[in-house]
Amino acid sequence: MRFDLTDLKLFLRVLETGSITAGAAHAHLALASASARIRGMEDALGVPLLQRSRRGVEATAAGRTLLHHARLITQQMEKMRADLGEYASGLKGHIRLLCNTSALTEFLPDALAAFMATHPQVNVDLEERLSSDIVQAMREDLADVGIITDSVDSSGLETRLFCEDRLVLVLGPGHPLGKGLRRNGSLPFAATTEHDFIGLAGDSALQQFLGEQANRLGKRLRYRVRVRSFDAVCRMVASGAGLAVVPESAVLRSRDAANVKVAKLADPWAKRRLLLCMRGYADLPGYARELVDALASFHDTA
Numbered sequence: 001m002r003f004d005l006t007d008l009k010l011f012l013r014v015l016e017t018g019s020i021t022a023g024a025a026h027a028h029l030a031l032a033s034a035s036a037r038i039r040g041m042e043d044a045l046g047v048p049l050l051q052r053s054r055r056g057v058e059a060t061a062a063g064r065t066l067l068h069h070a071r072l073i074t075q076q077m078e079k080m081r082a083d084l085g086e087y088a089s090g091l092k093g094h095i096r097l098l099c100n101t102s103a104l105t106e107f108l109p110d111a112l113a114a115f116m117a118t119h120p121q122v123n124v125d126l127e128e129r130l131s132s133d134i135v136q137a138m139r140e141d142l143a144d145v146g147i148i149t150d151s152v153d154s155s156g157l158e159t160r161l162f163c164e165d166r167l168v169l170v171l172g173p174g175h176p177l178g179k180g181l182r183r184n185g186s187l188p189f190a191a192t193t194e195h196d197f198i199g200l201a202g203d204s205a206l207q208q209f210l211g212e213q214a215n216r217l218g219k220r221l222r223y224r225v226r227v228r229s230f231d232a233v234c235r236m237v238a239s240g241a242g243l244a245v246v247p248e249s250a251v252l253r254s255r256d257a258a259n260v261k262v263a264k265l266a267d268p269w270a271k272r273r274l275l276l277c278m279r280g281y282a283d284l285p286g287y288a289r290e291l292v293d294a295l296a297s298f299h300d301t302a
Helices: 005-017 020-026 031-045 061-084 101-118 131-139 205-216 230-238 248-252 286-301
Strands: 050-053 056-059 093-099 122-128 145-149 158-171 196-200 222-227 244-247 261-265 271-278
Touching: 005 020, 005 031, 005 056, 005 061, 020 031, 031 061, 056 061, 061 093, 093 101, 093 131, 093 286, 101 122, 101 158, 101 205, 101 244, 101 248, 101 271, 101 286, 122 286, 131 145, 131 271, 145 286, 158 230, 158 248, 158 286, 196 205, 196 230, 196 244, 205 244, 222 230, 230 244, 230 248, 244 248, 271 286
Parallel strands: 093 122, 093 145, 196 222
Antiparallel strands: 050 056, 145 271, 158 244, 158 261, 158 271
16 A cells, blocks of 8 residues: 555545545646546555545545544644754745634734735635534644634634624614614614625625524525625615625724614624634644734734
8 A cells, every 4th residue: 555645635635625626626636647546545445535426525434534644644744844944945834724704804814914924934725614614624634723603613622712703783874674773782683584685795604604594593595786895795785785794893994884884683693702723733833833823812912
């Protein structure tokens, strides 16, 4: 049984992306070459490593075992690169970071930019996902560091506070839900589900999360328009096109903050903390630990 580092990295990328095609692209291999390598690994072991379906690929029991060891080996290689970084030019560290919508749009840009400015030899692969999916990915060793809300079960993972933020309801000046609403008043999310929403374009983790909350109420949200930023969401709300649920920080920095009415959501899940999570801080490469430290301290200096 002979697996080289290219095989192991390919296997990791395939399971991270859920697709042999996407995994091959991330590993910079042709699809035919990637497929041949996966078949060769399965032939060498005599068992299937991947379960293939229309939705993509998942690891079999043997595949999960290989995944665990592949992560350990590649992490050890990353640690070696970090230790040798002072002596060998051109060697770079690589961190896979998963986060939710609020972290990606409201807090990470400044915090991550500050870290990367002082760590030019570190590359960060950043991906937006639901907090529940991030926790699952961390438990399966598919990422180094995650940023999640404290509303999900993170048992078995180490966590540190990244920042605090609240989801709020944003209403136009003449919206019926705003009539009679006192300053700093609150409304339950259930009161919004019969109204038109303004949301983010694409497969936003926040929109998926709000959709799940609506499903629990037996409702389905109606999006009248989807735009590409929270600032644009607030602008559309101010124009009277619909209402929106956004991070409070996004409203505060919006150019249309004075033109909208903000109400707190009475639901417990709206008030949340964003947490850094990892399988084990001590097991991370040195530069990944430095990223965790930098992000954990950023909310104290911001």
